[in-house]
Amino acid sequence: MLDALDHGIALDFEVVLEARGAARFGWPVLVDRLTWHRELRYFPLTRQYQLRDPDQDPARDTDTRNYPARALLIAAMSDLRLGLPADWPADANRVVVQSYSLRIDLQRDNLPGALRLPALIDADWRLSTGNYTWLVTPNAG
C-alpha cells in the first residue's frame, strides 16, 4: 500500500465517530455520527508527502501539511487532531449518550478503477482499525 502511495496513488482514510444511546430492540440507538477524511498523497516533483482534508475548501485550507519523508507523514497520521463541533452530538439532549465508537478505514472505493478489483480480493487493502468503543461515565460529561 505504501508502494502505491509512492507511485502517486492517493490514499483516503475515513474517520468515523459515532455516539450511541441506550439499546432499543437489542441494538444501541445511533445518536449522532461524525466523519472526517484524510488524504495521503505523494508529489514526485517536490518529493513531498501531503496530508490534507479533501473536504476542505482549498481557498481556506490551513490544515494541509507537507512532509519530506514518509515516516513523518505516518507519524503525523498517528497524531491526528480532529476538532469536534461544540454542539456535537446534536441529539444528545433527547437521548443520553452511553458510548462512543471510533473507526478508521481505508476508502477502497476511492482507489483507481484498475486497483479496485485487486483491492477487493487482496487482504492487504482491507485496512481498518475496527471499532474502538468507550463507555461514557455519568460524571465524565
Next chain:
Amino acid sequence: MARDAKRWLNIAIRRILPALAILILLVAALLLARDAAGGSNRFGPFYPWILAASALSLGVLVIIIIMRLVSLTRELQQRMPGARLTRRMLLMLIALAVPPVLVVYGFSLFFLNATIDTWFNVRLEKGLNDALEIGSAYLGERLRTAEQGSQRLARELADLPDIDLAQRLTAALDAQGATQLTVFGNNRSVIATQSADPRFLNPAYPDSNALLQIKDSGRYASADHIGTENNLILRVAMPLGDAAAGSQRLLLALFPVPAQIQPLTAAVEQANFDFQRLKFLRDSLKLTFSLVLTFVLLLSALFGVLTAFGVARRLTAPIGRLATATRAVGAGRYDTPLPVGSDDELGFLLNSFNQMQRELELASARVSRSALETDGQRTYLKAVLERLSTGVLGLDRDGVLRTANHAAETILEAPISRYVGQHLGVLRNRHAELVPMIDPVLKHMREAAGEWREEVVLDSASGERRLLMMRGAELGVAGDDSGIVVVFDDLTLLNRAQRDAAWAEVARRLAHEVKNPLTPIQLAAERLRRRFIGRLPPDETEILDRATHTIVNQVEALKAMVNAFGDYARPPMIDARALSINALANEVLDLYENDQRIQLTRQFAASEPTLRADAVRLRQLLHNLIKNSLEAMSGERKPHIEVSTREGADGGRAFVELAVADNGPGLPDGFGERWFEPYTTSKVKGTGLGLAVAKKIAEEHGGSIRAENRPGGGAVFTLRLPRAGVA
C-alpha cells in the same frame, strides 16, 4: 390458473432469466472495463454488488444450461422424437460457436498483456524522470532565491518594532515578489501580514515539522502543493533576529512559482505521476482486463450454448413433431395434425404429411370396416362351426392342421385343437386309434381328389367302435392354395338307433305274427298227445310222445323268446316312485338265496341310497344281470355273484350305482356297445336279449350300464342311475 402460472414460470426460466443474466454480465463487463481503463471511481461503491450480480448471473446461466442439458438427457433416455437430432445440432452449433470465441479470447488476452507492457517504455520513463529532475532543480533554484530574499528581509525586520512591521511588509511584498508575508509573534499570533493573492489572506502558522527544521537549521524552505491541483508555492520561514538569543518572532514568506513555469512543472509532475501510477497498476490492469475479457468470453460462450439450444430446438421441433406423428400413424392413430408454421420446405413437408395422414385415415377406416366385417363373418363361422354336431377339420395343402371344431374333438375323443399348426402325421403318430381316419385323408390329399367321401370305423380309446362318415373337399378356386376341409359325422348312434328301431320292429312283428300261432300249435300238440297216446303201437306212441313233447317245449321256448322281444319292444312307460335300491336288490336276491348252485354276496351302501325309479323294471333289469352272470358261469365249479350298491357324484350330479359281479370267464374279446344290442351273445343258450333289455331299462331311467373285467377274474356289470330320478 395453475397452468398459466406454470407457463409464465417456464417463460421466465427460458426467456427472461437468461436475457437478464446476459444483460447483467454485459453491463458488468462494460463498467469494469470503463473504470479500469479510465481510472474513474464512479462505480466504486458498487463494485462488490457488480461482481456479486455477475457471479449470480453466471450461476443462473450455468444452471439454466444444466437444466436444459438434463432435460435433453432425459429425452434421449426416453428416446423422445427429435432428441438425438437436437443433440447432434447442439454439438454442431457449439462446435461452430465456442472455438472461435476461445481463440479470440486467447489472442485478446495475449495482445492485452503485450499492449499494457509496451506502455512502460524505459526511455520514456527516463525522459520523464529527467524532466522531473529539471523541474525539481528549477524549483530548488527558485527556493534558494526566495530563501536569500527572505533572509535579507528578516534581518531588516529584526530591529523594527511590531507596529512598523505591517508598513515594511507592504513595501517588501512588492520588492520580494512574494505572495504573502507574515510575522508571527508569541503564541502563534499574527503580528503583521500582507498578501498579494486573495487566496492567501489567512496565514497558516508553520507546522511542527517546519518549526523543527527552523530550530535545527535556523530556517525552513519548501515548495509545497496547495490543494488537489498541482499549484506550487514556495514557503520560507525563519525567526526574526537571532533565535538563539531568544527571538520569538517568526517570518513566513510565500513565493509563487512563475505563471509560465507553473503549468510546465505541473505537467511534468502529472506525467510522471501518471506513468508511475500506471506502472504500479500494471498487474491490476492486466487482472481487471483479463477478468473483463473472461466475462465477455463466458458471456459469449454461454450465450452461444443457449442460442445453440434455442436454434436446435427451433429447428428440430417440427421434425420431432413429425416423428411423433409418424409413430402415431404407425400405431394407427391419425388424430395428430401437425401445425404448419412456415412456408418453406419444412412447411411443405408437414403439409404433405398432414394430407397423407388424412388419406391414410380414410383408407384405414375402410380397412377397419372391412376387417370388422371379416371378423364378424369369421366369428359367425366359428360359432357355427363350434355348434355343429359334425366334426370339421381344416388342413392346408401340406397337411398341416389349421382348424378343428369342438365336435371333432368330441367325436374323435382326442385333443385335436392342440395339434393346430402341426402336420396331421403328428396327430397320427400320437393317436394310433385315429389312424383309420387320418390315413384316408392323407391319401386323398396326395391324390388331390377334389371331393370325396368315405366311411371309416374307429375303435376309440374307450373301446367303443365308432362309425364315421367323412367327406372331404378342396377349399377355394382352382389354383388357390387354400387347402382342404374334412367334415365327418358319427353315425354310430344313428346306426344304433336304426338297428334298435329295426329290432323293435322285429320284436313287434314277432310278438304279433309269431306269438299268436304259438298257442294253437301248443294246444294242437297237446290234443295229439291226448288223442293218440295209448292208441298207437308202443313204438309209435313213444315217437309221438317225444315229438309232441318237443313241440310243446319249443313252443314254450319260442313264447319266452317272443315275450323277451316283447319286453324289448315295449314302449317306455315308467312308473317312477321313491324306492330304496338296497331294499330292491335284497328283494330280488332273496329269490336266488336258496339256489345251491351259487354263492351270493351283498355289499350294500350303508347310507341306504334312495332314488325315484320303476321298481318292476329295475327288478327285471337286476334279474337279467344275475341271469347273465349265471349263464356266463355255467362252467364254473364255485360260481359266486356279488351284488353291491353305492352312491356318489360326478360333475356335481349325484348318482346311485348297482353292480353285479361274477367270477366267470370275464367279458369276451372285443366286447363293446354292440354286445348290448339284441341277439348278440357268446352263450350257446339264450336269446341275446338280456343285456339289450337291461340297457334299455337303464336308458329309460336316464342312466347307463357298463361292463368291464374284474382285476381278479370275472366281469362286473354296473348300472348307474341318477339320484334325481326319472324325469
